[in-house]
Amino acid sequence: MDVMPETAAAAGGVKNVRRPGELPGQKASPAGQGRNPILQIKSLTKEFGNFTAVDKVDLTVYEGEIFALLGSSGCGKSTLLRMLAGFEQPTSGSIMLDGQNINDLPPYKRTINMMFQSYALFPTMTVRQNIAFGLKQEGMPRARIEERVAKMLKLVHMEDYIDRKPFQLSGGQRQRVALARSLAKEPRLLLLDEPMGALDKKLREQMRLELVDIINSVGVTCLMVTHDQEEAMTMADRIAIMDRGEFVQIGGPREIYENPNCRFSAEFIGSVNIFDCKLVSSNATQSLIETGDFERRIELSHDLDLADGMPLSIALRPEKIYISSQIPEEQTNWCEGIVENIAYLGDISTYYVRLSRGRTVAATLPNVDRFKTGLPTWDDHVYLSWDPESCIALTI
Amino acid sequence: MPTGIAGSSALLRRRRLARFAPKRRKKEIKVLVQETTWRDWALVALPYLWMLLFFLMPFLIIFKISMSVTEIAIPPYSPIVTFKEGAMQIILHLENYTSIFTDEDGTYLKSYLKSLQVAFFSTLLCLLIGYPIAWALANCKTATRNVLFMLIIMPSWTSFVVRIYAWMTLLKRDGLINDILMVLGIIDEPLHMLQTDFAVYVGIVYCYLPYMVLPLFTALMKVDYTLIEAAYDLGCRPVRTFFSVLVPQTRSGIMAGSMLVFIPALGEYVIPELLGGKGSILIGRILWQEFFNNRDWPLASAVAIVMLTILAIPIVYFLKSQRKARERV
Numbered sequence: 001m002d003v004m005p006e007t008a009a010a011a012g013g014v015k016n017v018r019r020p021g022e023l024p025g026q027k028a029s030p031a032g033q034g035r036n037p038i039l040q041i042k043s044l045t046k047e048f049g050n051f052t053a054v055d056k057v058d059l060t061v062y063e064g065e066i067f068a069l070l071g072s073s074g075c076g077k078s079t080l081l082r083m084l085a086g087f088e089q090p091t092s093g094s095i096m097l098d099g100q101n102i103n104d105l106p107p108y109k110r111t112i113n114m115m116f117q118s119y120a121l122f123p124t125m126t127v128r129q130n131i132a133f134g135l136k137q138e139g140m141p142r143a144r145i146e147e148r149v150a151k152m153l154k155l156v157h158m159e160d161y162i163d164r165k166p167f168q169l170s171g172g173q174r175q176r177v178a179l180a181r182s183l184a185k186e187p188r189l190l191l192l193d194e195p196m197g198a199l200d201k202k203l204r205e206q207m208r209l210e211l212v213d214i215i216n217s218v219g220v221t222c223l224m225v226t227h228d229q230e231e232a233m234t235m236a237d238r239i240a241i242m243d244r245g246e247f248v249q250i251g252g253p254r255e256i257y258e259n260p261n262c263r264f265s266a267e268f269i270g271s272v273n274i275f276d277c278k279l280v281s282s283n284a285t286q287s288l289i290e291t292g293d294f295e296r297r298i299e300l301s302h303d304l305d306l307a308d309g310m311p312l313s314i315a316l317r318p319e320k321i322y323i324s325s326q327i328p329e330e331q332t333n334w335c336e337g338i339v340e341n342i343a344y345l346g347d348i349s350t351y352y353v354r355l356s357r358g359r360t361v362a363a364t365l366p367n368v369d370r371f372k373t374g375l376p377t378w379d380d381h382v383y384l385s386w387d388p389e390s391c392i393a394l395t396i
Numbered sequence: 397m398p399t400g401i402a403g404s405s406a407l408l409r410r411r412r413l414a415r416f417a418p419k420r421r422k423k424e425i426k427v428l429v430q431e432t433t434w435r436d437w438a439l440v441a442l443p444y445l446w447m448l449l450f451f452l453m454p455f456l457i458i459f460k461i462s463m464s465v466t467e468i469a470i471p472p473y474s475p476i477v478t479f480k481e482g483a484m485q486i487i488l489h490l491e492n493y494t495s496i497f498t499d500e501d502g503t504y505l506k507s508y509l510k511s512l513q514v515a516f517f518s519t520l521l522c523l524l525i526g527y528p529i530a531w532a533l534a535n536c537k538t539a540t541r542n543v544l545f546m547l548i549i550m551p552s553w554t555s556f557v558v559r560i561y562a563w564m565t566l567l568k569r570d571g572l573i574n575d576i577l578m579v580l581g582i583i584d585e586p587l588h589m590l591q592t593d594f595a596v597y598v599g600i601v602y603c604y605l606p607y608m609v610l611p612l613f614t615a616l617m618k619v620d621y622t623l624i625e626a627a628y629d630l631g632c633r634p635v636r637t638f639f640s641v642l643v644p645q646t647r648s649g650i651m652a653g654s655m656l657v658f659i660p661a662l663g664e665y666v667i668p669e670l671l672g673g674k675g676s677i678l679i680g681r682i683l684w685q686e687f688f689n690n691r692d693w694p695l696a697s698a699v700a701i702v703m704l705t706i707l708a709i710p711i712v713y714f715l716k717s718q719r720k721a722r723e724r725v
Contacts, residue, residue: 087625107628120626124644133640134630185630 035062038221039084039189044093046079053079055245056093061189066215066222068236070229070268076245077225081191084223085114097188108137113187117194119178121166127153127177128162134185152180155214172203179211183218190215192224196231208234229269233257241265262396266315273321273361274394275314279306287393289314293359294335301388306395313394320390321363323351323376324383334385337361339376351376353384455704462697463488473694492698504682504699508706511679514593514668515661518600522608522657523650525601530612530649534619548606560599560670567595567671595671600661607656615649648721651714659707679703 039061046054054076061067069077082088084095086107095102102110113134121130131152135145153159156176166174175198182190195211196204212235215222226232232239233253241248241256241264249256249265260266263274280288280297287300291314298314306312328334340360341352348364355361363384365375376382464473464487478485496504533544551559566572567589574586589595619642627637643650665680672678679699686696 085625085629087628107625108631108633112629114626114629116622116626118620118622120620120622122623122626122641122644133627133632137631137633137636181630 035064037061038063038098039223040096040099042094042096044080044083044095045091046076046083046088047091052245054083054090057245057247059240059247059250061221061223063221064219065237066212066224066235068232068239069223069225069242070227070232070239071242072227072268075242077227077242078193080242081114081193081223081225084189085112085191086110111185111188112191113182113185113189114191114193115175115178115182115195117197119166119174119198121174121178121181123166126163126165127158127169130166130177131181131184134181138185148184152184155183155218156180171199172207175199175207179214183214183220187220190220190222192222194226195224196226196228204231211235233269241268243268258392260315260392260394263313263315263394266392266394271318271362273316273318275316275359277312277314279304279308279310279312281308282306289393293357294355295357296333296335298391299332299388300391300393304393315392315394316361316386316390318350318362318364319348319366320386321361322385323353323363323365324385325376325380326383328383328385331385331387333388333391334383335361336381336383339378339380339382342378349375351382353382458697458700461693462492462695462701463490464694465489465491466692466694471693472691489694492695493702495695496698496702503677504702507677507679507682508702510676511662511664511703512706514596514600514664514676514678515658518597518604518661519608519654519658521597521601522605523654526605526608526612526653529605530609530616533609533613534616548609552606556603557666557670559603560667563595563599563602564590564670567598590671591673593672593676596668596676599667599671600657600664603667604657604661607660608653611652611656612646612649615646615652619645648718651717655710655714658710662707663703 037060039059041057041059043056043058044054045052045056057080069080071077079088083090086102086105090103097110097112122133125133128149131149132145135148140148149162150159153162156179158173158176158180161169161173161177166177169177175195192211196207199207208231224232224235236253238250238252239256240250243264248268249261251259256265257269260269266272266274275291275293275298277289277291277298280290282288282304284303285301287302287304289298289300289312291298304312322328322331327336335355337353337355339351340354343350343352344367346367348366351363351365353361353363361384460476461473464476466472467474474487474489476486476488478487499505529548533541536544564571568574569586569588569590571590573589574583577583578586623641623645624637627641628634632640663680663683664678665684668676668678668680683696683699686692686699690696
C-alpha cells in the first residue's frame with residue numbers, strides 16, 4: 001500500500017524541478033505535455049432551477065499539477081468542486097477520473113478527498129481519530145492505520161498534537177490536521193476548498209508555500225478553489241478564471257497576468273488601466289491605435305488581426321508605466337497629466353494621474369530608496385510612458 | 397471632568413489612572429466589588445429562592461414524612477420531633493424503606509421494575525419515531541416546517557385526559573382500529589388491545605413524542621452538515637455516518653429528549669390507569685393507593701423518595717454529559 005513515494009517520484013518529481021531559464025509562474029514545457037490526464041470534465045452543467053451555476057465546462061487536469069479555479073463568489077467554482085466531490089449531481093456532462101465516468105458514484109466511493117473550507121474536523125474525535133477515520137472505513141488493519149496516521153502527522157509537523165481535540169487547536173493547526181486527514185487515504189485527486197479562507201493574512205502567506213511543499217512531496221494532483229488571486233498565483237501551476245459558470249481563461253499564472261485574453265481576466269487579476277480604443281492601422285511590425293483618453297496615438301510592436309477602424313481595448317498594468325517630469329524622448333508611447341493622488345503602500349506607491357481629458361491612470365513606483373527625494377508629488381505635472389510591448393490589446 | 401456622569405465613565409477614568417499607577421489596581425478591584433449592588437444579588441437570589449420554596453422544601457417535607465409512621469390523626473403520621481419530660485426526641489423510622497425492599501410479594505420492587513421497563517421502552521420508541529420526524533422538520537422548507545410544527549403541537553391544546561379517552565375509543569374491542577381491520581379482512585376476530593401493555597405504550601409514546609421531537613429538532617438545526625459531507629468524502633457510508641457523526645453531534649438533543657420522556661413516563665399514572673390492564677401495576681398506581689386508599693402517607697412518601705433516587709441517576713448523568721458538551725465548544 002506504500003505507493004506514495006513512487007507516485008511522488010513519478011508525478012511530483014516532474015513539477016518540483018525548476019529548470020534553469022524557467023521563469024517563475026511559467027513552465028518551460030507547457031502543462032500537460034507528456035503527462036497523464038487524471039481528471040477530464042466534458043461539457044459539465046449544473047442548473048439550480050432557472051439558474052445555471054456551471055455552464056458546459058470542459059477541463060483536463062494532469063497528474064501531479066496544482067490547478068486553481070479562481071473567481072469571485074457565485075461564479076460557480078464551488079459548485080464545480082462539489083460536483084467533483086460528489087455532493088452535487090451534474091445536470092448534464094461527464095466527469096472522468098482516470099478514464100472512468102464517476103458521475104453516478106456516491107462521494108464515499110470516489111477516490112477523491114477534500115479539505116473543507118471550515119476544515120470539518122469531527123469535534124468529538126481526537127486528531128488521531130480524525131485522521132484514522134477514512135482509513136477505518138476501508139477496513140485497514142489497526143497497526144497500519146497507526147503507521148499511516150504517524151506518517152501523516154509527521155508530514156504536516158503535528159506529531160505532538162495527536163491526542164488533542166480540534167477545539168484545543170489553533171486555526172493553522174486545524175488546517176494541518178484537515179490536510180493530513182484528506183491526504184491519509186492517498187486520494188487520486190485532492191480538492192481544496194478555499195484552503196486559506198479561515199486563516200488570518202499573516203498565516204495565510206506563510207501557509208501557501210508550505211502547503212504547496214506538502215502537496216508536492218506527496219505528489220498528489222490537486223484542484224483548489226479560491227477567490228484570492230494571490231493565493232492562486234502562488235500555489236497553482238495552472239489557473240482557470242471563472243465567471244458566471246464559464247471558464248474565461250485557463251493558463252499558468254504568468255500567462256494569465258501578462259497575456260489576459262479578455263477584459264474580465266485582465267481586470268480580475270491584478271490592477272490594470274484599460275483604454276477604449278480604435279485601430280488606425282496595422283502592419284506586420286507595428287499597429288497604431290487611437291484612444292479618446294489622450295491625444296497621442298498608442299503604438300504596438302506587432303500586428304493585430306483586426307480591420308482598421310475597429311474598436312478594441314488596450315490594457316496597461318500600472319507597474320509597466322514609467323513616471324517622469326520631462327517628456328520621455330526615447331519613448332513613442334506617452335501621455336501627460338497631473339498627480340491627483342498618491343497611495344503609499346510601503347513596498348510601492350501608486351500614483352493616480354489625471355490626464356488632460358479627465359481620465360485617471362494608475363502607475364506604480366517601487367520604493368527602493370529610503371531617502372530618495374525629487375519624486376513627483378501631489379499636483380505635479382508628470383509624463384507617463386511605456387514600452388510598446390507592455391500594451392495588451394483586448395478585443396473582448 | 398465632572399464626576400458621576402455614568403458609572404462606566406468613572407470606571408474608564410480609573411482604568412486610565414491605573415495604567416499610570418499600577419499600585420492602585422487592588423483598590424480598584426475593591427471598588428468594583430463594592431459596585432455590585434443589592435439589585436445584582438436579588439437577581440441571582442430569585443431563582444434560588446424559587447427552587448428553595450417549590451422544590452427543596454416540598455422534597456424535605458416528603459422526606460420527613462417518609463421517616464415517620466402512620467397514625468390516625470391529622471396529619472395522618474407520627475411527629476418526628478417530640479418533647480417528653482424536658483427531653484427532645486428525634487425518632488426516625490426506617491421501616492417504610494425496609495418494607496419497600498423486604499415486602500414478601502415484592503409488590504413495590506416489581507412495580508418499580510415494571511415502571512422502569514415501561515419508561516425505558518417508551519423512551520426508546522419515542523427516540524426511534526422522533527428522530528426521523530425531527531430530521532424531516534430540520535430539513536424542510538420554512539413554510540412546511542411551520543405546518544408540521546402546528547401538527548405536532550396542536551394536539552396538546554386539547555386536554556390530556558380527553559386525548560387518552562380518544563385512544564380508548566380507538567383501541568377498544570369495537571373501536572375504529574378493529575373495525576377497519578375487520579372490514580379489510582386482515583383479521584377475523586377483534587384484537588384485544590385496550591387494557592394491555594401495548595395500549596400503555598401507545599398512550600405514552602403518543603403523549604410524550606413532542607417532548608422528544610423538539611429537543612432533537614433543536615440539536616439537528618445546530619448540526620454542522622459539512623461534517624456529514626466530510627464523512628462521506630472519507631468513504632463513510634450513510635448508515636455509519638449516522639452513527640459516527642450525526643448521533644455524537646445530536647447527543648445533547650437525544651439526552652434532553654430522553655430525559656423529558658423518561659422522567660414523566662416513570663411516574664405516569666393516568667395513562668396506565670385508563671389504557672393499561674389491571675395486571676400491570678406501575679409505581680404511579682402504588683403511590684395513589686398508598687396515599688388515598690390506605691392513607692399510609694409515610695410509606696407513600698418513602699416510595700416517592702426511592703423513585704426520586706432512581707431518577708437522580710440519569711439526571712446526574714445527563715448534567716454531566718451536558719457539561720462535557722459545553723466544554724467541547
